[in-house]
Amino acid sequence: MTPVEAxxxxxxxxxxxxxxxxxxxxxxxxxxxxALYAALTDSYREHRRSRxxxxxxxxxxxxxxxxxxxxxxxxxxxxxxxxxxxxxxQVERRIVKTFGQLIESTTGADRRWALVALNAAAVRQVExxxxxxxxxxxAT
Amino acid sequence: xxxxxxxxxxxxxxxxxRRTLLLVGAVGVTLTGCSLNNPFSTExxxxxxxxxxLSPDVAVAVEAVTLLLAAGAAVEAxxxxxxxxxPRLSGFAATHRAHVAALSAAVxxxxxxxTDPTPYVVPPTRPAALAxxxxxxxxxxxxxxxxxxxxxxxxxxxxxxxxxxxxxxxLAVLAx
Numbered sequence: 001m002t003p004v005e006a007x008x009x010x011x012x013x014x015x016x017x018x019x020x021x022x023x024x025x026x027x028x029x030x031x032x033x034x035a036l037y038a039a040l041t042d043s044y045r046e047h048r049r050s051r052x053x054x055x056x057x058x059x060x061x062x063x064x065x066x067x068x069x070x071x072x073x074x075x076x077x078x079x080x081x082x083x084x085x086x087x088x089x090q091v092e093r094r095i096v097k098t099f100g101q102l103i104e105s106t107t108g109a110d111r112r113w114a115l116v117a118l119n120a121a122a123v124r125q126v127e128x129x130x131x132x133x134x135x136x137x138x139a140t
Numbered sequence: 141x142x143x144x145x146x147x148x149x150x151x152x153x154x155x156x157x158r159r160t161l162l163l164v165g166a167v168g169v170t171l172t173g174c175s176l177n178n179p180f181s182t183e184x185x186x187x188x189x190x191x192x193x194l195s196p197d198v199a200v201a202v203e204a205v206t207l208l209l210a211a212g213a214a215v216e217a218x219x220x221x222x223x224x225x226x227p228r229l230s231g232f233a234a235t236h237r238a239h240v241a242a243l244s245a246a247v248x249x250x251x252x253x254x255t256d257p258t259p260y261v262v263p264p265t266r267p268a269a270l271a272x273x274x275x276x277x278x279x280x281x282x283x284x285x286x287x288x289x290x291x292x293x294x295x296x297x298x299x300x301x302x303x304x305x306x307x308x309x310x311l312a313v314l315a316x
Contacts, residue, residue: 096305103301104294115285115301122305123312132231132309134238135302 006105007058008066010114013098014051015068017091021047023074024084024091033081039127040088046124047095050117057110089128096121100137197296200287201246204300205253207287208243211280212236214260218269221262225270231310232277239303246296274314281307 001009025040055065075087099121102114122136215233219226247253263269284304291297 100298100302103288104298106294108289111297112285112289115288115304118301118305119281119285119308122309126309126312132235132306132313134235134306135242135299136305136309137298137302139298 001101001105003106003110004058004061004063006102007054007061007110008063010098010102010117011051011054011058012066013095014047014054015066016072017047017095018044018051019068019072020074020091021088024078024088027078028081028084033084036081036085039124040084043088043092043124043128046120053113057113085128089125089130092121092125092128092130096125096137097139100139103137197291197293198246198248200291200296200300201243202251202253204284204287204303205240205243205247207280207283208236208240208303209253210260211276212240214273214276217260217262218273222266222269225266228270228314229273231313232273232307235306235310239306242299242303270314274311277307277311277314281311 021040021044025037025044028037028040030037058065075083075090077083078087096118099114099118103111103118106114118137122133125136126132212233215229215236219229219233263272281304284300284307288297288300288304291300
């Protein structure tokens with residue numbers, strides 16, 4: 001995978017994450033689930049920031065950033081805090097793998113960005129009740 | 141930089157193994173019969189100079205193992221001094237062990253990765269000891285990021301990046 005292909009894949013994943021996490025935030029309650037709501041809000045902000053930064057990085061390579069889809073599939077259910085948290089965890093797990101690929105396919109400033117993004121996403125996994133892993137972001 | 145599709149199926153440890161065959165093979169002859177220090181030694185002996193000429197990613201692997209062993213020693217000394225901290229720090233210890241195991245194949249047998257002979261000094265109170273481990277692990281995480289940036293092999297950079305992320309996760313758990 002070329003650096004631009006990996007950046008585009010990460011951007012596509014961030015487009016999906018922004019959409020799905022936005023839906024999850026809309027279905028959570030700041031009064032009944034304050035911790036979850038705060039975590040989803042933080043996650044939404046970080047995914048939007050990553051999306052925008054990836055667009056800039058891709059543009060610097062002379063490519064056109066991939067556009068978002070009109071809509072993305074959202075998991076069924078999503079009524080309880082546990083279901084919302086689990087759905088958010090799945091989003092972060094996918095993003096972590098995408099950033100792992102980005103590290104592998106890039107060098108220099110792009111790789112540095114990917115390393116910071118991987119660390120942030122790995123920590124969000126834990127915030128969404130994920131179990132710490134030995135190699136978060138590995139291909140397997 | 142490109143990667144073949146089969147690389148995506150490899151485990152981290154196997155990723156190192158295949159790369160290592162090439163890297164270690166290239167330097168193996170140089171390393172035989174000598175008692176060697178780390179590649180960052182300033183010694184001017186032929187052996188020390190040979191190690192400094194190791195392929196770049198082997199040197200990165202050696203440095204990573206050295207850092208992991210030092211961090212592991214700090215955790216071990218802390219839990220020995222304060223056994224009640226063991227439940228909170230055991231995740232770090234297990235993570236370091238897994239990471240050293242994944243990297244061990246990349247380190248030539250005769251390269252000394254022993255840590256600073258000065259034993260880790262555990263702070264005199266439990267909160268201070270915990271804070272010291274937190275600082276040690278934060279430093280390790282940062283240094284693994286630096287090593288991932290130096291790595292020439294993409295898959296090896298990814299492996300180091302995942303190690304850094306694993307330490308970040310443990311730090312997040314510790315902060316709970």
